[in-house]
Amino acid sequence: MEKIKIGYFADGPWSHLAFEKLIKDDSIDIRFIVPRSDTTDQTLKNFSDEFGIDYLYPVKINTPEFIETAKSYDCDLFVSMSFNQIFRAAILSLPRLGVINCHAGNLPFYRGRNILNWALINDEKQFGITVHYVDEGIDTGDIIKQKSYPITDADDYNSLLEVAHTECASILYDAIKEIQSGKSARILQHTIHPVGFYCGRRGPGDELINWNQSSRRLFNFIRSINKPGPMATTYFSGSEVRINRAKLIEGAPEYIGTAGQLLAKTASGFLVKTTDSFIEISEIDSPVVLKVGDKLG
The missing domain is CATH 3.40.50.170 (Formyl transferase, N-terminal domain)
Structure with a gap:
Protein backbone atom coordinates (compact mmCIF):
# COMPACT_ATOMS: atom_id res chain seq x y z
CA MET A 1 0.00 0.00 0.00
CA GLY A 200 -23.58 25.51 21.64
CA ARG A 201 -20.41 25.77 23.65
CA ARG A 202 -20.89 25.43 27.40
CA GLY A 203 -19.18 27.97 29.62
CA PRO A 204 -19.17 29.62 33.04
CA GLY A 205 -22.66 29.74 34.52
CA ASP A 206 -23.91 26.70 32.65
CA GLU A 207 -23.05 24.52 35.64
CA LEU A 208 -25.74 26.14 37.83
CA ILE A 209 -28.57 23.84 38.91
CA ASN A 210 -32.19 24.82 38.36
CA TRP A 211 -34.00 22.73 40.97
CA ASN A 212 -37.38 23.42 39.36
CA GLN A 213 -37.04 20.40 37.10
CA SER A 214 -38.02 16.76 37.18
CA SER A 215 -35.89 14.10 38.87
CA ARG A 216 -34.88 12.69 35.50
CA ARG A 217 -33.73 16.05 34.16
CA LEU A 218 -31.76 16.88 37.31
CA PHE A 219 -30.15 13.42 37.35
CA ASN A 220 -29.08 13.90 33.72
CA PHE A 221 -27.77 17.40 34.33
CA ILE A 222 -25.65 16.46 37.34
CA ARG A 223 -24.09 13.43 35.66
CA SER A 224 -23.48 15.37 32.44
CA ILE A 225 -20.84 17.63 34.00
CA ASN A 226 -19.35 15.51 36.78
CA LYS A 227 -15.58 15.23 37.18
CA PRO A 228 -13.48 15.92 35.13
CA GLY A 229 -16.15 18.50 34.25
CA PRO A 230 -16.91 21.54 36.43
CA MET A 231 -19.53 19.67 38.53
CA ALA A 232 -23.13 20.82 38.95
CA THR A 233 -23.29 23.81 41.26
CA THR A 234 -25.88 25.29 43.61
CA TYR A 235 -25.79 27.71 46.54
CA PHE A 236 -26.64 27.60 50.21
CA SER A 237 -26.28 30.49 52.64
CA GLY A 238 -24.20 32.41 50.09
CA SER A 239 -21.72 29.57 49.61
CA GLU A 240 -21.09 27.53 46.48
CA VAL A 241 -22.03 23.86 46.78
CA ARG A 242 -20.81 21.46 44.09
CA ILE A 243 -22.39 18.07 43.49
CA ASN A 244 -20.57 15.30 41.61
CA ARG A 245 -23.13 12.51 41.66
CA ALA A 246 -26.87 11.95 41.58
CA LYS A 247 -29.00 8.82 41.75
CA LEU A 248 -32.57 8.17 40.71
CA ILE A 249 -34.72 6.55 43.40
CA GLU A 250 -36.67 3.64 41.99
CA GLY A 251 -40.36 3.87 42.85
CA ALA A 252 -40.13 7.40 44.28
CA PRO A 253 -43.71 8.75 44.31
CA GLU A 254 -44.73 12.05 42.73
CA TYR A 255 -45.92 14.73 45.14
CA ILE A 256 -45.84 18.48 45.65
CA GLY A 257 -43.06 19.92 47.81
CA THR A 258 -40.28 22.51 47.86
CA ALA A 259 -37.88 21.89 45.01
CA GLY A 260 -34.25 21.98 46.13
CA GLN A 261 -34.98 21.18 49.80
CA LEU A 262 -32.92 18.50 51.53
CA LEU A 263 -35.40 15.87 52.72
CA ALA A 264 -33.35 13.21 54.45
CA LYS A 265 -29.76 12.17 55.17
CA THR A 266 -28.48 9.03 53.44
CA ALA A 267 -25.32 6.97 53.86
CA SER A 268 -23.61 8.88 51.05
CA GLY A 269 -25.41 12.22 50.86
CA PHE A 270 -28.96 13.58 50.91
CA LEU A 271 -32.35 13.12 49.32
CA VAL A 272 -33.37 16.37 47.64
CA LYS A 273 -36.84 17.34 46.41
CA THR A 274 -37.43 17.87 42.70
CA THR A 275 -40.58 19.10 40.96
CA ASP A 276 -41.99 15.60 40.71
CA SER A 277 -40.30 13.35 43.29
CA PHE A 278 -36.75 13.32 44.71
CA ILE A 279 -33.22 12.16 43.93
CA GLU A 280 -30.16 11.30 45.98
CA ILE A 281 -27.15 13.61 45.70
CA SER A 282 -23.67 12.59 46.87
CA GLU A 283 -19.99 13.45 46.58
CA ILE A 284 -20.88 16.95 47.71
CA ASP A 285 -18.24 19.64 47.97
CA SER A 286 -19.55 22.27 50.40
CA PRO A 287 -17.71 24.78 52.61
CA VAL A 288 -20.73 24.90 54.93
CA VAL A 289 -22.42 22.08 56.83
CA LEU A 290 -25.63 20.99 55.17
CA LYS A 291 -28.57 19.55 57.10
CA VAL A 292 -32.06 18.24 56.47
CA GLY A 293 -34.47 21.10 55.80
CA ASP A 294 -31.93 23.33 54.05
CA LYS A 295 -33.09 24.68 50.68
CA LEU A 296 -30.46 24.68 47.97
CA GLY A 297 -30.33 27.32 45.27
Missing part, protein backbone atom coordinates in the same frame (compact mmCIF):
# COMPACT_ATOMS: atom_id res chain seq x y z
CA GLU A 2 1.32 3.44 -0.94
CA LYS A 3 2.45 5.52 2.03
CA ILE A 4 0.10 8.34 3.01
CA LYS A 5 1.53 11.65 4.27
CA ILE A 6 -0.57 13.48 6.84
CA GLY A 7 -0.55 16.75 8.74
CA TYR A 8 -1.92 16.31 12.27
CA PHE A 9 -3.94 19.19 13.75
CA ALA A 10 -4.70 18.01 17.25
CA ASP A 11 -4.68 18.59 20.98
CA GLY A 12 -5.36 16.97 24.33
CA PRO A 13 -6.06 13.39 25.40
CA TRP A 14 -8.39 12.81 22.44
CA SER A 15 -5.38 13.04 20.15
CA HIS A 16 -2.85 10.95 22.09
CA LEU A 17 -4.21 7.45 21.50
CA ALA A 18 -4.88 8.29 17.87
CA PHE A 19 -1.28 9.44 17.43
CA GLU A 20 -0.01 6.22 19.01
CA LYS A 21 -2.04 4.14 16.55
CA LEU A 22 -0.91 6.19 13.55
CA ILE A 23 2.78 6.25 14.42
CA LYS A 24 2.90 2.44 14.66
CA ASP A 25 1.79 2.11 11.03
CA ASP A 26 4.79 2.27 8.70
CA SER A 27 2.52 3.21 5.80
CA ILE A 28 1.48 6.45 7.55
CA ASP A 29 3.92 9.35 7.57
CA ILE A 30 3.04 12.14 10.02
CA ARG A 31 4.80 15.15 8.51
CA PHE A 32 3.93 17.75 11.15
CA ILE A 33 1.85 18.39 14.28
CA VAL A 34 -0.12 21.60 14.88
CA PRO A 35 -1.58 21.90 18.40
CA ARG A 36 -4.14 24.44 19.56
CA SER A 37 -2.69 27.93 19.90
CA ASP A 38 -3.66 27.95 23.59
CA THR A 39 -2.42 24.41 24.24
CA THR A 40 -1.26 23.17 27.61
CA ASP A 41 -0.68 19.68 26.15
CA GLN A 42 2.95 18.66 26.50
CA THR A 43 2.32 15.11 25.29
CA LEU A 44 2.16 15.97 21.59
CA LYS A 45 5.33 18.05 21.92
CA ASN A 46 7.02 15.06 23.52
CA PHE A 47 5.81 12.83 20.67
CA SER A 48 7.23 15.26 18.12
CA ASP A 49 10.61 15.21 19.86
CA GLU A 50 10.62 11.42 20.22
CA PHE A 51 9.74 10.71 16.59
CA GLY A 52 11.43 13.67 14.91
CA ILE A 53 8.19 15.26 13.68
CA ASP A 54 8.00 19.00 13.08
CA TYR A 55 5.94 20.75 15.76
CA LEU A 56 4.42 23.95 14.36
CA TYR A 57 3.39 26.25 17.19
CA PRO A 58 1.81 28.71 17.52
CA VAL A 59 0.15 29.18 14.15
CA LYS A 60 -3.00 30.65 12.63
CA ILE A 61 -3.80 28.05 10.04
CA ASN A 62 -5.57 30.32 7.54
CA THR A 63 -2.82 32.90 7.14
CA PRO A 64 -0.90 33.04 3.84
CA GLU A 65 2.32 32.36 5.78
CA PHE A 66 1.08 29.10 7.26
CA ILE A 67 -0.55 27.98 4.02
CA GLU A 68 2.83 28.31 2.30
CA THR A 69 4.47 26.39 5.14
CA ALA A 70 1.86 23.62 5.02
CA LYS A 71 2.16 23.39 1.23
CA SER A 72 5.88 22.67 1.55
CA TYR A 73 5.16 19.40 3.41
CA ASP A 74 3.26 18.00 0.40
CA CYS A 75 0.72 16.16 2.58
CA ASP A 76 -1.91 13.87 1.11
CA LEU A 77 -4.35 14.35 3.99
CA PHE A 78 -4.87 16.73 6.90
CA VAL A 79 -6.32 15.16 10.06
CA SER A 80 -8.11 17.14 12.78
CA MET A 81 -8.63 15.74 16.27
CA SER A 82 -9.92 18.05 19.02
CA PHE A 83 -8.57 21.06 17.13
CA ASN A 84 -10.21 24.47 17.59
CA GLN A 85 -9.46 26.50 14.48
CA ILE A 86 -11.79 26.60 11.48
CA PHE A 87 -10.35 25.41 8.17
CA ARG A 88 -11.06 27.91 5.39
CA ALA A 89 -11.10 27.26 1.65
CA ALA A 90 -7.41 27.93 0.96
CA ILE A 91 -6.11 25.38 3.43
CA LEU A 92 -8.89 22.89 2.69
CA SER A 93 -7.69 22.78 -0.91
CA LEU A 94 -4.08 21.89 -0.08
CA PRO A 95 -4.04 18.10 0.53
CA ARG A 96 -5.10 16.01 -2.45
CA LEU A 97 -7.23 13.70 -0.28
CA GLY A 98 -8.85 16.50 1.69
CA VAL A 99 -9.19 17.29 5.38
CA ILE A 100 -10.94 14.99 7.86
CA ASN A 101 -12.11 15.42 11.43
CA CYS A 102 -13.16 13.08 14.23
CA HIS A 103 -16.28 14.33 16.02
CA ALA A 104 -17.86 12.82 19.14
CA GLY A 105 -21.42 13.10 17.88
CA ASN A 106 -23.85 11.32 15.57
CA LEU A 107 -23.80 13.78 12.68
CA PRO A 108 -25.87 15.47 11.33
CA PHE A 109 -27.18 15.64 14.89
CA TYR A 110 -25.01 16.99 17.69
CA ARG A 111 -22.89 19.28 15.58
CA GLY A 112 -20.92 21.85 17.55
CA ARG A 113 -19.36 21.81 20.99
CA ASN A 114 -19.45 19.86 24.28
CA ILE A 115 -21.37 17.03 22.66
CA LEU A 116 -21.00 14.40 25.39
CA ASN A 117 -22.43 16.80 27.97
CA TRP A 118 -25.37 17.67 25.74
CA ALA A 119 -26.08 14.03 24.91
CA LEU A 120 -26.45 13.24 28.64
CA ILE A 121 -28.52 16.37 29.29
CA ASN A 122 -30.85 15.33 26.47
CA ASP A 123 -31.30 11.85 27.97
CA GLU A 124 -29.93 10.12 24.89
CA LYS A 125 -29.69 6.34 24.96
CA GLN A 126 -26.62 6.37 22.73
CA PHE A 127 -23.91 8.71 21.52
CA GLY A 128 -21.95 8.59 18.32
CA ILE A 129 -18.49 9.13 16.91
CA THR A 130 -18.21 10.35 13.34
CA VAL A 131 -15.23 10.79 11.05
CA HIS A 132 -16.14 13.24 8.31
CA TYR A 133 -14.60 15.38 5.63
CA VAL A 134 -14.18 19.02 6.62
CA ASP A 135 -15.87 21.65 4.49
CA GLU A 136 -16.44 25.36 5.13
CA GLY A 137 -19.40 24.66 7.40
CA ILE A 138 -19.29 23.51 11.02
CA ASP A 139 -19.40 19.70 11.17
CA THR A 140 -21.32 19.57 7.88
CA GLY A 141 -18.94 17.59 5.65
CA ASP A 142 -19.59 14.18 4.12
CA ILE A 143 -19.43 11.26 6.55
CA ILE A 144 -16.73 8.61 6.13
CA LYS A 145 -17.40 6.41 9.17
CA GLN A 146 -19.83 6.55 12.06
CA LYS A 147 -20.45 4.33 15.05
CA SER A 148 -22.84 4.52 18.01
CA TYR A 149 -22.29 3.49 21.63
CA PRO A 150 -24.93 2.88 24.33
CA ILE A 151 -25.64 5.22 27.22
CA THR A 152 -27.17 3.69 30.36
CA ASP A 153 -28.14 5.23 33.68
CA ALA A 154 -24.81 3.97 35.04
CA ASP A 155 -22.96 6.31 32.66
CA ASP A 156 -21.81 9.85 33.24
CA TYR A 157 -19.52 12.38 31.58
CA ASN A 158 -16.40 10.59 32.80
CA SER A 159 -17.47 7.17 31.53
CA LEU A 160 -18.43 8.55 28.11
CA LEU A 161 -15.07 10.33 27.89
CA GLU A 162 -13.26 7.05 28.54
CA VAL A 163 -15.15 5.36 25.71
CA ALA A 164 -14.73 8.31 23.36
CA HIS A 165 -10.97 8.68 23.92
CA THR A 166 -10.44 5.05 22.94
CA GLU A 167 -13.03 4.72 20.20
CA CYS A 168 -12.19 8.04 18.49
CA ALA A 169 -8.65 6.78 18.01
CA SER A 170 -9.86 3.50 16.51
CA ILE A 171 -12.46 4.91 14.16
CA LEU A 172 -10.13 7.68 13.00
CA TYR A 173 -7.39 5.19 12.21
CA ASP A 174 -9.85 2.95 10.34
CA ALA A 175 -11.10 5.92 8.31
CA ILE A 176 -7.56 6.91 7.33
CA LYS A 177 -6.83 3.36 6.19
CA GLU A 178 -9.99 3.33 4.08
CA ILE A 179 -9.02 6.64 2.48
CA GLN A 180 -5.51 5.30 1.90
CA SER A 181 -6.93 2.24 0.16
CA GLY A 182 -9.23 4.34 -2.02
CA LYS A 183 -12.31 2.58 -0.63
CA SER A 184 -13.71 5.18 1.75
CA ALA A 185 -17.42 6.08 1.82
CA ARG A 186 -18.87 9.57 1.39
CA ILE A 187 -22.32 9.87 2.95
CA LEU A 188 -23.99 13.25 2.47
CA GLN A 189 -25.42 14.40 5.78
CA HIS A 190 -28.71 15.58 4.29
CA THR A 191 -29.46 11.99 3.26
CA ILE A 192 -29.64 11.14 6.97
CA HIS A 193 -31.66 14.22 7.97
CA PRO A 194 -32.35 17.39 5.97
CA VAL A 195 -31.62 19.73 8.89
CA GLY A 196 -29.80 18.09 11.82
CA PHE A 197 -28.96 20.33 14.78
CA TYR A 198 -26.18 22.22 16.54
CA CYS A 199 -25.10 22.36 20.18
Whole structure:
Protein backbone atom coordinates (compact mmCIF):
# COMPACT_ATOMS: atom_id res chain seq x y z
CA MET A 1 0.00 0.00 0.00
CA GLU A 2 1.32 3.44 -0.94
CA LYS A 3 2.45 5.52 2.03
CA ILE A 4 0.10 8.34 3.01
CA LYS A 5 1.53 11.65 4.27
CA ILE A 6 -0.57 13.48 6.84
CA GLY A 7 -0.55 16.75 8.74
CA TYR A 8 -1.92 16.31 12.27
CA PHE A 9 -3.94 19.19 13.75
CA ALA A 10 -4.70 18.01 17.25
CA ASP A 11 -4.68 18.59 20.98
CA GLY A 12 -5.36 16.97 24.33
CA PRO A 13 -6.06 13.39 25.40
CA TRP A 14 -8.39 12.81 22.44
CA SER A 15 -5.38 13.04 20.15
CA HIS A 16 -2.85 10.95 22.09
CA LEU A 17 -4.21 7.45 21.50
CA ALA A 18 -4.88 8.29 17.87
CA PHE A 19 -1.28 9.44 17.43
CA GLU A 20 -0.01 6.22 19.01
CA LYS A 21 -2.04 4.14 16.55
CA LEU A 22 -0.91 6.19 13.55
CA ILE A 23 2.78 6.25 14.42
CA LYS A 24 2.90 2.44 14.66
CA ASP A 25 1.79 2.11 11.03
CA ASP A 26 4.79 2.27 8.70
CA SER A 27 2.52 3.21 5.80
CA ILE A 28 1.48 6.45 7.55
CA ASP A 29 3.92 9.35 7.57
CA ILE A 30 3.04 12.14 10.02
CA ARG A 31 4.80 15.15 8.51
CA PHE A 32 3.93 17.75 11.15
CA ILE A 33 1.85 18.39 14.28
CA VAL A 34 -0.12 21.60 14.88
CA PRO A 35 -1.58 21.90 18.40
CA ARG A 36 -4.14 24.44 19.56
CA SER A 37 -2.69 27.93 19.90
CA ASP A 38 -3.66 27.95 23.59
CA THR A 39 -2.42 24.41 24.24
CA THR A 40 -1.26 23.17 27.61
CA ASP A 41 -0.68 19.68 26.15
CA GLN A 42 2.95 18.66 26.50
CA THR A 43 2.32 15.11 25.29
CA LEU A 44 2.16 15.97 21.59
CA LYS A 45 5.33 18.05 21.92
CA ASN A 46 7.02 15.06 23.52
CA PHE A 47 5.81 12.83 20.67
CA SER A 48 7.23 15.26 18.12
CA ASP A 49 10.61 15.21 19.86
CA GLU A 50 10.62 11.42 20.22
CA PHE A 51 9.74 10.71 16.59
CA GLY A 52 11.43 13.67 14.91
CA ILE A 53 8.19 15.26 13.68
CA ASP A 54 8.00 19.00 13.08
CA TYR A 55 5.94 20.75 15.76
CA LEU A 56 4.42 23.95 14.36
CA TYR A 57 3.39 26.25 17.19
CA PRO A 58 1.81 28.71 17.52
CA VAL A 59 0.15 29.18 14.15
CA LYS A 60 -3.00 30.65 12.63
CA ILE A 61 -3.80 28.05 10.04
CA ASN A 62 -5.57 30.32 7.54
CA THR A 63 -2.82 32.90 7.14
CA PRO A 64 -0.90 33.04 3.84
CA GLU A 65 2.32 32.36 5.78
CA PHE A 66 1.08 29.10 7.26
CA ILE A 67 -0.55 27.98 4.02
CA GLU A 68 2.83 28.31 2.30
CA THR A 69 4.47 26.39 5.14
CA ALA A 70 1.86 23.62 5.02
CA LYS A 71 2.16 23.39 1.23
CA SER A 72 5.88 22.67 1.55
CA TYR A 73 5.16 19.40 3.41
CA ASP A 74 3.26 18.00 0.40
CA CYS A 75 0.72 16.16 2.58
CA ASP A 76 -1.91 13.87 1.11
CA LEU A 77 -4.35 14.35 3.99
CA PHE A 78 -4.87 16.73 6.90
CA VAL A 79 -6.32 15.16 10.06
CA SER A 80 -8.11 17.14 12.78
CA MET A 81 -8.63 15.74 16.27
CA SER A 82 -9.92 18.05 19.02
CA PHE A 83 -8.57 21.06 17.13
CA ASN A 84 -10.21 24.47 17.59
CA GLN A 85 -9.46 26.50 14.48
CA ILE A 86 -11.79 26.60 11.48
CA PHE A 87 -10.35 25.41 8.17
CA ARG A 88 -11.06 27.91 5.39
CA ALA A 89 -11.10 27.26 1.65
CA ALA A 90 -7.41 27.93 0.96
CA ILE A 91 -6.11 25.38 3.43
CA LEU A 92 -8.89 22.89 2.69
CA SER A 93 -7.69 22.78 -0.91
CA LEU A 94 -4.08 21.89 -0.08
CA PRO A 95 -4.04 18.10 0.53
CA ARG A 96 -5.10 16.01 -2.45
CA LEU A 97 -7.23 13.70 -0.28
CA GLY A 98 -8.85 16.50 1.69
CA VAL A 99 -9.19 17.29 5.38
CA ILE A 100 -10.94 14.99 7.86
CA ASN A 101 -12.11 15.42 11.43
CA CYS A 102 -13.16 13.08 14.23
CA HIS A 103 -16.28 14.33 16.02
CA ALA A 104 -17.86 12.82 19.14
CA GLY A 105 -21.42 13.10 17.88
CA ASN A 106 -23.85 11.32 15.57
CA LEU A 107 -23.80 13.78 12.68
CA PRO A 108 -25.87 15.47 11.33
CA PHE A 109 -27.18 15.64 14.89
CA TYR A 110 -25.01 16.99 17.69
CA ARG A 111 -22.89 19.28 15.58
CA GLY A 112 -20.92 21.85 17.55
CA ARG A 113 -19.36 21.81 20.99
CA ASN A 114 -19.45 19.86 24.28
CA ILE A 115 -21.37 17.03 22.66
CA LEU A 116 -21.00 14.40 25.39
CA ASN A 117 -22.43 16.80 27.97
CA TRP A 118 -25.37 17.67 25.74
CA ALA A 119 -26.08 14.03 24.91
CA LEU A 120 -26.45 13.24 28.64
CA ILE A 121 -28.52 16.37 29.29
CA ASN A 122 -30.85 15.33 26.47
CA ASP A 123 -31.30 11.85 27.97
CA GLU A 124 -29.93 10.12 24.89
CA LYS A 125 -29.69 6.34 24.96
CA GLN A 126 -26.62 6.37 22.73
CA PHE A 127 -23.91 8.71 21.52
CA GLY A 128 -21.95 8.59 18.32
CA ILE A 129 -18.49 9.13 16.91
CA THR A 130 -18.21 10.35 13.34
CA VAL A 131 -15.23 10.79 11.05
CA HIS A 132 -16.14 13.24 8.31
CA TYR A 133 -14.60 15.38 5.63
CA VAL A 134 -14.18 19.02 6.62
CA ASP A 135 -15.87 21.65 4.49
CA GLU A 136 -16.44 25.36 5.13
CA GLY A 137 -19.40 24.66 7.40
CA ILE A 138 -19.29 23.51 11.02
CA ASP A 139 -19.40 19.70 11.17
CA THR A 140 -21.32 19.57 7.88
CA GLY A 141 -18.94 17.59 5.65
CA ASP A 142 -19.59 14.18 4.12
CA ILE A 143 -19.43 11.26 6.55
CA ILE A 144 -16.73 8.61 6.13
CA LYS A 145 -17.40 6.41 9.17
CA GLN A 146 -19.83 6.55 12.06
CA LYS A 147 -20.45 4.33 15.05
CA SER A 148 -22.84 4.52 18.01
CA TYR A 149 -22.29 3.49 21.63
CA PRO A 150 -24.93 2.88 24.33
CA ILE A 151 -25.64 5.22 27.22
CA THR A 152 -27.17 3.69 30.36
CA ASP A 153 -28.14 5.23 33.68
CA ALA A 154 -24.81 3.97 35.04
CA ASP A 155 -22.96 6.31 32.66
CA ASP A 156 -21.81 9.85 33.24
CA TYR A 157 -19.52 12.38 31.58
CA ASN A 158 -16.40 10.59 32.80
CA SER A 159 -17.47 7.17 31.53
CA LEU A 160 -18.43 8.55 28.11
CA LEU A 161 -15.07 10.33 27.89
CA GLU A 162 -13.26 7.05 28.54
CA VAL A 163 -15.15 5.36 25.71
CA ALA A 164 -14.73 8.31 23.36
CA HIS A 165 -10.97 8.68 23.92
CA THR A 166 -10.44 5.05 22.94
CA GLU A 167 -13.03 4.72 20.20
CA CYS A 168 -12.19 8.04 18.49
CA ALA A 169 -8.65 6.78 18.01
CA SER A 170 -9.86 3.50 16.51
CA ILE A 171 -12.46 4.91 14.16
CA LEU A 172 -10.13 7.68 13.00
CA TYR A 173 -7.39 5.19 12.21
CA ASP A 174 -9.85 2.95 10.34
CA ALA A 175 -11.10 5.92 8.31
CA ILE A 176 -7.56 6.91 7.33
CA LYS A 177 -6.83 3.36 6.19
CA GLU A 178 -9.99 3.33 4.08
CA ILE A 179 -9.02 6.64 2.48
CA GLN A 180 -5.51 5.30 1.90
CA SER A 181 -6.93 2.24 0.16
CA GLY A 182 -9.23 4.34 -2.02
CA LYS A 183 -12.31 2.58 -0.63
CA SER A 184 -13.71 5.18 1.75
CA ALA A 185 -17.42 6.08 1.82
CA ARG A 186 -18.87 9.57 1.39
CA ILE A 187 -22.32 9.87 2.95
CA LEU A 188 -23.99 13.25 2.47
CA GLN A 189 -25.42 14.40 5.78
CA HIS A 190 -28.71 15.58 4.29
CA THR A 191 -29.46 11.99 3.26
CA ILE A 192 -29.64 11.14 6.97
CA HIS A 193 -31.66 14.22 7.97
CA PRO A 194 -32.35 17.39 5.97
CA VAL A 195 -31.62 19.73 8.89
CA GLY A 196 -29.80 18.09 11.82
CA PHE A 197 -28.96 20.33 14.78
CA TYR A 198 -26.18 22.22 16.54
CA CYS A 199 -25.10 22.36 20.18
CA GLY A 200 -23.58 25.51 21.64
CA ARG A 201 -20.41 25.77 23.65
CA ARG A 202 -20.89 25.43 27.40
CA GLY A 203 -19.18 27.97 29.62
CA PRO A 204 -19.17 29.62 33.04
CA GLY A 205 -22.66 29.74 34.52
CA ASP A 206 -23.91 26.70 32.65
CA GLU A 207 -23.05 24.52 35.64
CA LEU A 208 -25.74 26.14 37.83
CA ILE A 209 -28.57 23.84 38.91
CA ASN A 210 -32.19 24.82 38.36
CA TRP A 211 -34.00 22.73 40.97
CA ASN A 212 -37.38 23.42 39.36
CA GLN A 213 -37.04 20.40 37.10
CA SER A 214 -38.02 16.76 37.18
CA SER A 215 -35.89 14.10 38.87
CA ARG A 216 -34.88 12.69 35.50
CA ARG A 217 -33.73 16.05 34.16
CA LEU A 218 -31.76 16.88 37.31
CA PHE A 219 -30.15 13.42 37.35
CA ASN A 220 -29.08 13.90 33.72
CA PHE A 221 -27.77 17.40 34.33
CA ILE A 222 -25.65 16.46 37.34
CA ARG A 223 -24.09 13.43 35.66
CA SER A 224 -23.48 15.37 32.44
CA ILE A 225 -20.84 17.63 34.00
CA ASN A 226 -19.35 15.51 36.78
CA LYS A 227 -15.58 15.23 37.18
CA PRO A 228 -13.48 15.92 35.13
CA GLY A 229 -16.15 18.50 34.25
CA PRO A 230 -16.91 21.54 36.43
CA MET A 231 -19.53 19.67 38.53
CA ALA A 232 -23.13 20.82 38.95
CA THR A 233 -23.29 23.81 41.26
CA THR A 234 -25.88 25.29 43.61
CA TYR A 235 -25.79 27.71 46.54
CA PHE A 236 -26.64 27.60 50.21
CA SER A 237 -26.28 30.49 52.64
CA GLY A 238 -24.20 32.41 50.09
CA SER A 239 -21.72 29.57 49.61
CA GLU A 240 -21.09 27.53 46.48
CA VAL A 241 -22.03 23.86 46.78
CA ARG A 242 -20.81 21.46 44.09
CA ILE A 243 -22.39 18.07 43.49
CA ASN A 244 -20.57 15.30 41.61
CA ARG A 245 -23.13 12.51 41.66
CA ALA A 246 -26.87 11.95 41.58
CA LYS A 247 -29.00 8.82 41.75
CA LEU A 248 -32.57 8.17 40.71
CA ILE A 249 -34.72 6.55 43.40
CA GLU A 250 -36.67 3.64 41.99
CA GLY A 251 -40.36 3.87 42.85
CA ALA A 252 -40.13 7.40 44.28
CA PRO A 253 -43.71 8.75 44.31
CA GLU A 254 -44.73 12.05 42.73
CA TYR A 255 -45.92 14.73 45.14
CA ILE A 256 -45.84 18.48 45.65
CA GLY A 257 -43.06 19.92 47.81
CA THR A 258 -40.28 22.51 47.86
CA ALA A 259 -37.88 21.89 45.01
CA GLY A 260 -34.25 21.98 46.13
CA GLN A 261 -34.98 21.18 49.80
CA LEU A 262 -32.92 18.50 51.53
CA LEU A 263 -35.40 15.87 52.72
CA ALA A 264 -33.35 13.21 54.45
CA LYS A 265 -29.76 12.17 55.17
CA THR A 266 -28.48 9.03 53.44
CA ALA A 267 -25.32 6.97 53.86
CA SER A 268 -23.61 8.88 51.05
CA GLY A 269 -25.41 12.22 50.86
CA PHE A 270 -28.96 13.58 50.91
CA LEU A 271 -32.35 13.12 49.32
CA VAL A 272 -33.37 16.37 47.64
CA LYS A 273 -36.84 17.34 46.41
CA THR A 274 -37.43 17.87 42.70
CA THR A 275 -40.58 19.10 40.96
CA ASP A 276 -41.99 15.60 40.71
CA SER A 277 -40.30 13.35 43.29
CA PHE A 278 -36.75 13.32 44.71
CA ILE A 279 -33.22 12.16 43.93
CA GLU A 280 -30.16 11.30 45.98
CA ILE A 281 -27.15 13.61 45.70
CA SER A 282 -23.67 12.59 46.87
CA GLU A 283 -19.99 13.45 46.58
CA ILE A 284 -20.88 16.95 47.71
CA ASP A 285 -18.24 19.64 47.97
CA SER A 286 -19.55 22.27 50.40
CA PRO A 287 -17.71 24.78 52.61
CA VAL A 288 -20.73 24.90 54.93
CA VAL A 289 -22.42 22.08 56.83
CA LEU A 290 -25.63 20.99 55.17
CA LYS A 291 -28.57 19.55 57.10
CA VAL A 292 -32.06 18.24 56.47
CA GLY A 293 -34.47 21.10 55.80
CA ASP A 294 -31.93 23.33 54.05
CA LYS A 295 -33.09 24.68 50.68
CA LEU A 296 -30.46 24.68 47.97
CA GLY A 297 -30.33 27.32 45.27
